[in-house]
Amino acid sequence: MALLSDLVNLNLSDTTEKIIAEYVWIGGSGMDLRSKARTLPGPVSDPAKLPKWNYDGSSTNQAPGDDSEVILYPQAIFKDPFRRGNNILVMCDAYTPAGEPIPTNKRYNAAKIFSHPDVVAEEPWYGIEQEYTLLQKDIKWPIGWPVGGYQGPYYCGAGADKAFGRDIVDSHYKACLYAGVNISGINGEVMPGQWEFQVGPSVGISAGDELWIARYILERITEIAGVVLTFDPKPIQGDWNGAGAHCNYSTKSMRNDGGITVIKKAIEKLGLRHREHIAAYGEGNERRLTGRHETADINTFSWGVANRGASVRVGRDTEKNGKGYFEDRRPASNMDPYIVTSMIAETTIVWKP
Numbered sequence: 095m096a097l098l099s100d101l102v103n104l105n106l107s108d109t110t111e112k113i114i115a116e117y118v119w120i121g122g123s124g125m126d127l128r129s130k131a132r133t134l135p136g137p138v139s140d141p142a143k144l145p146k147w148n149y150d151g152s153s154t155n156q157a158p159g160d161d162s163e164v165i166l167y168p169q170a171i172f173k174d175p176f177r178r179g180n181n182i183l184v185m186c187d188a189y190t191p192a193g194e195p196i197p198t199n200k201r202y203n204a205a206k207i208f209s210h211p212d213v214v215a216e217e218p219w220y221g222i223e224q225e226y227t228l229l230q231k232d233i234k235w236p237i238g239w240p241v242g243g244y245q246g247p248y249y250c251g252a253g254a255d256k257a258f259g260r261d262i263v264d265s266h267y268k269a270c271l272y273a274g275v276n277i278s279g280i281n282g283e284v285m286p287g288q289w290e291f292q293v294g295p296s297v298g299i300s301a302g303d304e305l306w307i308a309r310y311i312l313e314r315i316t317e318i319a320g321v322v323l324t325f326d327p328k329p330i331q332g333d334w335n336g337a338g339a340h341c342n343y344s345t346k347s348m349r350n351d352g353g354i355t356v357i358k359k360a361i362e363k364l365g366l367r368h369r370e371h372i373a374a375y376g377e378g379n380e381r382r383l384t385g386r387h388e389t390a391d392i393n394t395f396s397w398g399v400a401n402r403g404a405s406v407r408v409g410r411d412t413e414k415n416g417k418g419y420f421e422d423r424r425p426a427s428n429m430d431p432y433i434v435t436s437m438i439a440e441t442t443i444v445w446k447p
Contacts, residue, residue, distance in 0.1 A: 107179050111136045114181045116174060117147055117166055118310050119188055122155030122198055125325060125428055127310045129183075137180040144168035144184060148191075156188065156196055164196060165189045170303040175269035176314060183273060183310070185303045201302065204436035208298040210444055218439045219349075219419070220301035221278065221294030221342035225427045226312070227329045228259045228287045229322040236287030236330065237321060258287050262319050266291065266312050273311060275304045285334045294342065298439075302432040327426035328381035336382030336389065337427035343438055344419035353417030360442035361397050361406050361420060367441050368395040368405070374433050376426025383424065390423065 106112065113136065118129040130149065138144055151157025151164035166186040174181040187201040195202035207213060228237045238258025263280055270277040270291070278292045291312075293305045309325075316323040328336040347356040364371065372379065372392060383392035390396050390405040397406035397420075399413050405424050412418030425434050 103178075105179055106177075106181070113137055113179070114174070114177055115144065115184050116177075116182070117168070117184045117186050118307065119149075119166055119186045120198065120200075120306065120430075122151075124198055124200075124430060126154070127306070127313055128154060129310065138182065139171060141168040141171050141184065144171075147186075151188075151196070156198055163191055165191055165193075169201065170300070170307070172273040172275065172307050175272040175311065178272075183307055185307050200430050200432040201299070204302060204432040205299050207436040207440045207444070210440075213298070213439050213443050216345035216347060216439075216443050218298055218435075218443070219295040219344050220435050221292060221296075221419075222301060222305050222431060222435075223290055223292050223338070223340040223342070224305060224308070225288060225290045225337040225339065227285065227324050227326070227337060228262065228289070228316065229324055229329070231320055231322050234322060236285070238286050259289065259321065262312075262315055262321060263289050263291075265315050266308075269311050269315065270308050273307065275308045275311070276300075277304075277308060285330065285337075288329075288335070288337060298435075299432075301435050302430075305431040325428040327376055327378050327428060331381075338382065338389075338423065339376070339425045339427050339429050339431075339434070341422045341425050341434055341438065342419050343422060343435075343442075345443065348419060349417055351417060354412065357408065357412065357418075357420055361408075363441050363445060363447060364406060364422070364438070365395040365397070366447055367445070371422075371437060371441070372424060374429075374437055375424050376429035378428070379424075379426040382426055388423075 113134050114131050115134050116129050116131045121128045147166045148163050150162050152159040152162035157164050167189055168184045168186050170185040172183040174183050187199045188196045190196060229235060230237055267280050276293060276296050278294060280291045282289055293308055294301060296304050313323055347353060380392050383389045385391035388402045390403060396404045398404040399408045400410050401407055407421045407423055
């Protein structure tokens with residue numbers, strides 16, 4: 095095994111200019127991450143200089159068997175924390191051979207919204223709080239739990255009886271920083287075996303690229319650790335918190351003096367399109383948004399200052415300074431960041447009620 099470890103960690107730059115590029119994309123369920131690797135003649139830093147590639151879409155529920163070829167378009171490059179050196183991870187989206195985005199390609203429409211002149215001028219910033227749960231491999235039950243479950247002081251906790259999986263969490267934190275993901279923090283969550291990382295502030299489409307590659311890195315680390323990762327918004331039924339992906343958001347106008355007025359107008363617009371947003375904010379979210387466990391009821395839009403039981407929360411500092419950002423607390427942990435970030439921008443900047 096020591097020899098195997100040595101081979102896995104070989105430094106290719108000692109003997110060759112060639113690099114390995116791991117192409118990453120989103121599969122047919124909208125949450126399954128897929129990847130495969132190819133050799134390139136030398137280091138690459140611009141995704142436009144990477145070759146397009148193809149895969150068998152019939153094996154990912156994204157194409158029929160008699161016309162199964164789907165084309166990967168490289169969109170963002172990250173350093174590979176697993177192979178290291180000049181090797182890279184490449185976030186891709188998927189198209190037909192004719193150049194049309196396939197139905198599960200949510201990045202394409204998001205990029206169109208983020209390239210709208212009004213959106214570009216407002217420089218939308220996002221900070222996404224990604225919650226997730228670590229499960230035992232064989233019984234799909236949170237790590238550290240006895241079969242009956244129990245309550246305790248887990249949120250931001252420390253100790254062998256309170257924090258389960260910290261080695262995975264810290265490994266992920268450093269791997270994301272190495273990769274170039276703008277990860278801004280981690281913490282233990284209210285339910286045992288549940289954790290959170292935050293990505294941002296990131297501008298526009300990069301928020302989606304960074305969150306997806308951070309999810310991929312976490313999937314790879316839990317694979318190594320023999321632990322199952324779930325983004326289910328309510329992994330354990332009963333008197334436990336669910337898992338969300340709160341989206342912190344601001345525009346240039348919100349960050350400038352007098353921005354609180356712009357924030358209030360944006361929140362009002364979000365309220366008018368509450369149903370459309372909820373429909374796009376993740377599968378199974380109705381199991382989480384019950385009006386309990388720091389959530390608002392799924393059928394009712396509300397907002398408040400420092401209110402974690404509201405749909406949208408405005409922070410005390412934003413109220414005090416009269417400018418800043420707000421937090422959309424409705425997205426589920428399994429939301430697609432391309433959909434959520436672009437939808438918030440479209441509703442608050444482009445849409446005219």
